[in-house]
Amino acid sequence: MIGSLPKFKVRLPAGLALPFRRKSGTADANTIVVDGARKATGGRTRTRVVMTMAVFLGIYAAIAGRLVWLGFQEPDNSGPPASRVTASRPDIVDRNGEVLATDIKTASLYAEPRHIVDADEAIEKLATVLPEIDYEQTYHKLKSGAGFVWLQRQLTPKQQAEILQLGIPGIGFRTEKRRFYPAGSTAAYIVGLTNIDNQGISGMEKYIDQQGLTALQQSGLADPKDLKPVKLSVDLRVQHVVHDEITTGMERFHAIAAGAVVFNIKTGEVVAMASVPDFDPNNPYNAQDKNRLNRMSAGLYEMGSTFKSFTTAMVLDDGDATLNSRFDASHPLRVGRQTIHDFHGKGRVLTLPEVFIYSSNIGSAREALAVGIDGHRAFLHRLGILERMNTELPEVARPTEPRVWKQVNSITIAFGHGVSTTPLQTAVGCAALMNGFLMEPTFLKRTEQEAMETAKRVVKDSTVAAMRYVYALNAEKGSGRNARVPGYRVGGKTGTAEKVVNGRYSKDKNFNAFVAAFPMDDPQYIVLTIADEPKPEKPGMGATAASNAGIMAHNIIARSAAMLGVKPDFSHENGATLVSLDE
Known part of the structure; x- marks a missing residue:
């Protein structure tokens, strides 16, 4: 270094004198000391050090000032959402542990528009993998200058891999969780749906959120390891049978819709329930269509002659009649401006069991008259038929009834016209009988x-015994014959109701239902089937409930009874017996 050079002496030749400063106190006048170079270079070094320190201090001051400034700013929410373990949901399984809904990991595509070099080129490349992408909407997103925008949620692994190969700067992927339904549409209306953020929006998925899952997610406590599966009462095997039979039945009988429920009489469990048309929860693009409705719990219908089950039980339970009582059905019954007819009238006095198995409107009307308006209304409310059903499924409709019950209302309600309720409520009421x-x-x-x-x-108990008897009798001699299954002693009641179209009852549009119970010596299950606006299977064939809803009930029982644990018994096949029970 120049600043550290040692002093050196220069001796001049004799006679030569230079104007340099001589060092005093030296013995030789011609000896001089040169230290100017050292002093000059040393000053420059100090200057450089000071300047360097000043630059670094300035940089650090700028950084500190920036940090202080950022500390007073609002958080930037334009970036990608934080990873949320709270998006996890518990598995939903059937009564045997079969998975109905579970979480799977998926990739979602996002962009950082500030880092997009060429928006048009980026969209053109993405369209090769995502042909459904909206060009105009995506273009506006990429030109927005925002820090973060979603481009496509829940991609397939193949789509993710192909997009990665495009090498587009300014886009990325975020791992999310989505719901997967292994059974597809089989139990769609029961299990329900989640939205794009994995939040329950229908069915049991929504019920689970309402029971506290949402609060756990928001607090960050919804750890997948701690979420136990939610076990439903549904048996997936029986659910498959029900879904298959109503799908086949809707096509076979040219109906606009069909449905069925299997209900455990002893426990109140819904073992299976389905309604078609339905949707695939893994691709619910049509789930909001107006004809996609869970008709079993959210659809309101006049249930027709299935209501005669309640009318018969009512007159027996109130003590106004016995199985030996008779009702005059020899001629039509006039009430005000209305005249009550029988579809296939016998034109004579009928016993109470005959009123039931011949499905006499006139006989049922006279049963209601025997009880009275107040007693009739109170009985239906007691069975829950006219109350909003209390159950876990969110999609439940509230039944309708006349604001003021008049005699004509009571009479028509006796054979299933004038009030609307859900098929599931009808099944629950029949189970109570x-x-x-x-x-x-x-x-x-x-x-x-x-x-x-x-x-x-x-x-x-006496009413229960009598109702079991007339149900079995109707399957033996009445309209329930098509529902009989050898070995399982099936009983039940048909219901063919004219639909209201433009305020009037239509003659060619029916809502058909069949309610079955089995085995009739000690009923374990109710099976209720419906067919909305069915047509004759073939020209010349009938379109009443016995011809469609009854057949669907037969098929469901025949295929599922063994799965339900009901053992066949051929010892007293096709025999309707009355068991007297002490009250």
């Missing part, structure tokens, strides 16, 4: 003991 207790339906697994803790006695 088979064991005497009303149980709120549940889609969660429940034992018989748990069910009886909240069950309400609604009819007498």
